[in-house]
Amino acid sequence: MELFLIIALLVVISTVYSYINARYIKLPGTIGIITIAIFVSLITIIIDKLDPEVANHLTVLAKNINFSGTVLNIMLGFLLFAGSFNSNTKKLKKELRPVFILSTLSVILSTGIFGALFYYGTLLFNVHMSFIYCLLFGALISPTDPVAVGAIIKTSKLPQNLATIISGESLFNDGVGLVLFITILEAINSGVDNINFAKTALLFLREVFGGVALGLIAGFIAFRLMKSITDFQTIVLVSLSLVMSVSVIASYLDLSIPLAVVSAGLFMGNRTINIDEKEKSHESLEKFWQLIDEMLNTILFVMIGLQMVNLPYITNYWLTGGIAIVLILVARWMSILIPLTFLRRTLNVNYKSINILTWAGVRGGVSIALALSLPYSPYRHVILCGSYFIVIFSIVIQGLTLNKLINSSIKNEGAG
Secondary structure: OOHHHHHHHHHHHHHHHHHHHHHHHOOOHHHHHHHHHHHHHHHHHHHHHHOHHHHHHHOHHHHHOOHHHHHHHHHHHHHHHHHHHOOOHHHHHHOHHHHHHHHOHHHHHHHHHHHHHHHHHHHOOOOOOOHHHHHHHHHHHOOOOHHHHHHHHHOOOOOHHHHHHHHHHHHHHHHHHHHHHHHHHHHHHHOHHHOOHHHHHHHHHHHHHHHHHHHHHHHHHHHHHHHOOOOHHHHHHHHHHHHHHHHHHHHHOOOOHHHHHHHHHHHHHOOOOOOOOOOOHHHHHHHHHHHHHHHHHHHHHHHHHHHHHHOHHHHHOHHHHHHHHHHHHHHHHHHHHHHHHHOOOOOOOOHHHHHHHHHOOOOOHHHHHHHHOOOOOOOHHHHHHHHHHHHHHHHHHHHHHHHHHHHHHHHHHHHO
């Protein structure tokens, strides 16, 4: 299928789903769109069992989309830049300590806790899975997704400090999660006994600090270019070129693309490019990237729903998928509790916020993209289906019930 036809069909389907949700269902945008997409995919799977020839025409779009490559190599950079560019950096600085802890230490803890729990939990149901693959599963599912989190937070009643912490964490933890994922995958490919810890540490430092440095340098150059002109078309082109060039250079130098793009976005968003008080280029640029964010969000969640028709074996993994949902919530809760217990004096978070932080930790397209990128192994289907179950549950169920949990917490505090 031609690239233009794929893009055209995606945009048309996204428009139809968005209209149906806005006109009739009226759920929060992201939740409504992915719910419709899943419902349509379920109907397609049923049709496939009744008449495979008809289903082949319905699944042609999903089968022609390279979901993993599209998300990780194309969409992620634009979505992360849009999210970071429109972030309130003043509020983010106030919550820098909890954001840093949650995006680094908590991701590492969650990976280990989930891996161990999933390994022993599945053994109880006679599902024998290698422990290192359980850790790999933990690495790709532990980071919260900036796209999904941003979409859910927009319609939530989160206290301002928690909203800042959760959105800030989601912007940075992808870099840590990707490094963990790559490291564990390399250990699997080369053999656990052949891991070079010095090389692994160097890889981590290069990915993280190199990505941040690249983003700051590129952001500074782009900022100076934008600051020197008033032509809005050129300003937009500079910002688009910034995202694309940073992604390409980071990929070529083996640096963290998410951290590079987020660093550039935060640097740019924190400094106005307006030449004088009458000039409104910066505000217009914010609106442009907000529009890009919302449009790509819609298309991404339509793509997540479409991927269900590519997983015909998903019906074989309901049990492990259900286990994975419970265990990732437990791992998330413990990965917040442990740092808070030892670092409570330095973090602006209390124990009453743990449940909200846990439930607001939404996963999304990045986890599915990483699962789809896995090479073939006896455990690939388990990881892929488990990731899909967790992502759908977190977006739909956690997203719809987050405000109820927040209201319940507020009432309990008032009663206390």
